[in-house]
Amino acid sequence: MADIKTKTASFGYQEVPAGEKEGMVRAVFDSVAENYDLMNDLMSGGVHRIWKSVLLDRLNPQPGQHLLDVAGGTGDIALSFLSRANERPIRGRKPAKVTICDINHSMLHAGTKRADAERFGDSVTRTCSDAQNLPYPDNHFDAYTIGFGIRNVTDMQAALTEAYRVLKPGGRFFCLEFSHPITDGFQNLYDTYSFNVIPWLGEKVADDRESYQYLIESIRRFPSQQDFAGKIRRAGFSRVDYENLSGGIAALHAGWRL
Numbered sequence: 001m002a003d004i005k006t007k008t009a010s011f012g013y014q015e016v017p018a019g020e021k022e023g024m025v026r027a028v029f030d031s032v033a034e035n036y037d038l039m040n041d042l043m044s045g046g047v048h049r050i051w052k053s054v055l056l057d058r059l060n061p062q063p064g065q066h067l068l069d070v071a072g073g074t075g076d077i078a079l080s081f082l083s084r085a086n087e088r089p090i091r092g093r094k095p096a097k098v099t100i101c102d103i104n105h106s107m108l109h110a111g112t113k114r115a116d117a118e119r120f121g122d123s124v125t126r127t128c129s130d131a132q133n134l135p136y137p138d139n140h141f142d143a144y145t146i147g148f149g150i151r152n153v154t155d156m157q158a159a160l161t162e163a164y165r166v167l168k169p170g171g172r173f174f175c176l177e178f179s180h181p182i183t184d185g186f187q188n189l190y191d192t193y194s195f196n197v198i199p200w201l202g203e204k205v206a207d208d209r210e211s212y213q214y215l216i217e218s219i220r221r222f223p224s225q226q227d228f229a230g231k232i233r234r235a236g237f238s239r240v241d242y243e244n245l246s247g248g249i250a251a252l253h254a255g256w257r258l
Contacts, residue, residue, distance in 0.1 A: 007019075009021040009154045009155075010218070010221045011024050011025070011214065011218075012213070012214040012216075012217030012218055012221070013217045013220075013221070018154055018155075021154045022103070022130075022154055025103075025152045026103065026104055028152075028211045028214055028215070029073075029104040029106060029107050029152075030104065030106045031206075031208050031211045032202075032206060032208060032211050032212075033073075033104065033106035033107045033109070033110040034106075034110060034206075035205060035206040036073060036074055036107065036110060037074055037076070037110075037114075038205065039201065039202065039205060039206060039212075042201050042205060043197075043198050043201060047246060048148075048250075050245075051176055051245050051246070051250050051252070052076065052077055052080065052147060052176065053080075054243070054245060054252060055077065055145065055147065055174055055176050055252055056077070056080055056081060056084055058174065058243075058252065058254060059081070059143055059145070059172065059174055061081045061082070061084040061085035061088070061096060062085055062088055062093070062096065063085055063086070063088055063089075063090050063091070063093040063094065063095060063096050064093035064094050064095075064096065064142075065085060065096050065097075065142040065143060066096070066097050066098070066099070066140075066141050066142050066143075067081050067096070067097075067098045067099070067141065067142065067143045067144075067145060068098075068099050068101060068134075068136070068140075068141040068143070068144045068145070068166060069081070069098055069099070069100050069101065069145045069146070069147075070101045070102075070131045070134075070144065070145070070146040070149060070159075070163070071101070071102055071103075071131060071146050071147065071148070071149020071150065071152070071153075072100035072101055072102050072111075072126075072145075072147075072149075073100075073102050073104070073107040073108070073110070073111060073149075074107060074110050074111035074114060075098075075100050075111040075114065075117070075124070075126075076114075077145055077147050077176075078098040078100045078124065078145075079098075079114075079116055079117075079119070079120065079124070081096070081098055081145075082096055082097075082098055082120050082123055082124070095123055096123065097122075097123045097124070097125070098120075098123065098124055098125070099125045099126075099127060099136075099141070100124065100125070100126045100127070101126075101127050101128075101129050101131070101134065102126075102128060102129075102149075103128065103129065103130050103131065104128075105128050108126050108128055111126070112126075131146070131149070131150070131153050131159040131162060131163075132153055132154065132155055132158040132159050132162060133158075133162065134162045134165075134166055136166045137166070138165055138166065139166075139167070139168045139169065140166050140167075140168065141166055141167055141168065141171060142167075142168060142170075142171055142172075143167075143171060143172045143173075143174070144163045144166065144167055144171065144172070144173050144174070145174045145175075145176070146159075146163070146174075146175050146176070146177075147175075147176040147177075148176060148177060148178065149177075150175055150177055151177060151178070151218050151219065151221070151222045152218065156231060157231055157234065157235065160231055160232055160234075160235035160237075161235045161236070163235065164235045164236040164237060164257055167257040168257070169257055169258065170256070170257065170258070171256070171257045172254065172255075172256055172257075173232070173237055173253075173254060173255045173256070173257065174252065174253070174254050175228075175232070175252070175253040175254075176250060176251075176252050176253075177222060177228075177250065177251060177253070178219040178222065178249065178250055179219075179222065179224075179225055179228075179244070179248055179249070179250055179251035180222075180224055180225065180248055180251075181247050181248040181249060182244060182247055182248040183247070186247050186248070190249060194216045194219070195216060198212050198215070198216055199212045199213045199216065225242050225244065225248070225251050225253075228242075228251075228253060229241070229242055229253060232253055232255050233255070236257070237255030237256060237257060238255065238256050238257075238258045239255060239256045239258070240253070240254070240255040241253070241254055241255075242254070
């Protein structure tokens with residue numbers, strides 16, 4: 001295996017030394033953290049909330065479950081998981097809990113400023129750590145989610161292998177990520193919008209055009225739906241499937257640790 005110093009990784013349309021990507025991605029999210037939730041609403045017209053709701057529909061949160069939300073950032077998926085789990089009859093089970101994991105401290109800090117950040121008290125744990133080297137024991141979590149984060153890791157296969165390791169047998173994996181529209185015409189329309197409007201929004205709203213240019217380029221470098229499903233299977237997951245959302249602008253991949 002080649003030394004890390006000789007490997008490269010994609011950073012948008014650039015190829016950079018693999019050992020440098022983590023710091024470059026961290027700098028992007030340091031820059032966008034304070035406006036992250038607002039920009040998600042503006043860029044998607046609020047549709048990202050529907051996509052995350054679909055993820056939670058498929059996961060079907062229950063009392064007693066422990067969710068690991070990787071690249072969890074401001075915690076919108078994790079806190080919605082708890083809201084749904086708490087609506088279910090407890091029936092002798094313990095309350096649900098979540099661990100929000102993100103490599104970027106600025107994103108975690110932004111999450112503590114949410115209006116609902118303190119609503120769930122000790123049910124929420126936040127840790128600053130790397131998806132490729134999780135600081136949790138084997139067979140520990142009931143479910144693993146990662147929303148719009150896996151394309152930013154240096155080694156996606158390593159992150160998927162870690163997801164498999166920390167899940168209990170019977171645990172479920174869900175990855176929500178920007179993907180590839182299912183028709184050429186839709187892809188062309190999406191390209192026109194994303195390459196022109198999103199960096200402009202980044203400049204006007206967050207005073208940061210370059211970070212949003214990277215985020216768009218990183219979407220284009222992400223594997224196809226089928227190829228990413230293959231990576232999930234290679235990590236050990238079974239019954240792997242995906243669901244296109246909004247014509248493939250996003251895709252929800254799922255698998256089981258059996």
